[in-house]
Amino acid sequence: MAIKPSCLSPHQIEAVLKRSGINPTAQRIAICRFVLCDAEHPSAEDVKVWVDQNFPKMSLATVYNTLKILVEAGLLRELRLPHSEAVLYDNNLNAHYHFLDEETGELLDVDPVDVRLEPALSEAYQIHSVEVLLRGTRNPA
Amino acid sequence: MAIKPSCLSPHQIEAVLKRSGINPTAQRIAICRFVLCDAEHPSAEDVKVWVDQNFPKMSLATVYNTLKILVEAGLLRELRLPHSEAVLYDNNLNAHYHFLDEETGELLDVDPVDVRLEPALSEAYQIHSVEVLLRGTRNPA
DNA sequence: ATTAGTGCAAAGGATTTGCATAAAG
DNA sequence: CTTTATGCAAATCCTTTGCACTAAT
Numbered sequence: 001m002a003i004k005p006s007c008l009s010p011h012q013i014e015a016v017l018k019r020s021g022i023n024p025t026a027q028r029i030a031i032c033r034f035v036l037c038d039a040e041h042p043s044a045e046d047v048k049v050w051v052d053q054n055f056p057k058m059s060l061a062t063v064y065n066t067l068k069i070l071v072e073a074g075l076l077r078e079l080r081l082p083h084s085e086a087v088l089y090d091n092n093l094n095a096h097y098h099f100l101d102e103e104t105g106e107l108l109d110v111d112p113v114d115v116r117l118e119p120a121l122s123e124a125y126q127i128h129s130v131e132v133l134l135r136g137t138r139n140p141a
Numbered sequence: 142m143a144i145k146p147s148c149l150s151p152h153q154i155e156a157v158l159k160r161s162g163i164n165p166t167a168q169r170i171a172i173c174r175f176v177l178c179d180a181e182h183p184s185a186e187d188v189k190v191w192v193d194q195n196f197p198k199m200s201l202a203t204v205y206n207t208l209k210i211l212v213e214a215g216l217l218r219e220l221r222l223p224h225s226e227a228v229l230y231d232n233n234l235n236a237h238y239h240f241l242d243e244e245t246g247e248l249l250d251v252d253p254v255d256v257r258l259e260p261a262l263s264e265a266y267q268i269h270s271v272e273v274l275l276r277g278t279r280n281p282a
Numbered sequence: 283a284t285t286a287g288t289g290c291a292a293a294g295g296a297t298t299t300g301c302a303t304a305a306a307g
Numbered sequence: 308c309t310t311t312a313t314g315c316a317a318a319t320c321c322t323t324t325g326c327a328c329t330a331a332t
Contacts, residue, residue: 059290060322062289110262118257121256130276137267139264
């Protein structure tokens with residue numbers, strides 16, 4: 001429903017990191033390969049699992065450090081959702097909402113256009129941002 | 142913007158608990174006095190602070206146990222919001238959304254009517270519930 | 283040499299758990 | 308007596324921190 005950023009090559013990742021003022025170490029590039037591309041709302045633990053298979057010996061602290069750096073650089077967004085204890089990381093930088101499939105646990109991006117939300121609060125309220133979580137199920141096509 | 146449940150007397154609380162199949166112990170009634178009435182989205186820690194002044198010697202475990210029981214009984218709802226590590230407890234049982242005042246940290250209830258949200262997803266998506274968090278600031282009247 | 287980045291293990295906060303004691307019927 | 312609730316401390320989960328070590332200028 002929303003457009004996912006297309007995958008980046010390691011070379012492109014390096015460029016992205018540099019452009020954001022982040023020193024593109026091997027560890028950081030590795031994490032980005034997962035977290036900026038393939039991953040779908042991974043937790044730090046998910047990242048660690050991937051990393052263990054693709055970049056042995058990386059420490060959990062480095063995973064957390066890198067994720068924090070990426071968030072601070074605006075390349076990733078933190079997602080704290082009610083159904084999960086852990087923080088999830090979102091590589092979709094477009095404004096969007098989320099749909100949680102309660103049967104599968106899948107978390108899908110939702111285009112705000114499809115939600116038609118028009119706050120009509122008193123003028124005393126100035127809204128800076130809106131977060132929406134839809135919970136439900138999907139029919140098999 | 143939304144109607145808060147009116148406060149209950151200890152006697153009424155006892156009745157409410159019994160009706161929900163909860164043994165109305167002194168500790169539980171005490172917690173309910175705060176959490177079903179005066180409290181505004183308290184965390185377990187907030188509850189503990191209140192309890193320490195109004196029911197000395199109650200253990201933190203009892204606070205957590207009781208909150209869990211109240212949630213399971215449907216007398217309270219859990220609220221996990223992005224701005225707070227801790228779970229907050231909501232005694233407003235009506236469907237509602239939230240507004241977070243980013244200046245004061247205050248969390249206000251918002252009537253869904255004031256948000257005008259009409260999801261228009263494909264029919265494959267069946268929505269069971271909607272959570273909305275508005276972030277912003279309020280003008281001084 | 284200096285600086286930045288990494289790994290490891292310990293610490294931290296929020297919540298849960300296990301178990302012995304206390305309260306209630 | 309028997310059951311249930313409570314208190315306390317230890318354990319757990321996720322995340323951060325401190326610090327020594329390595330890598331790269």
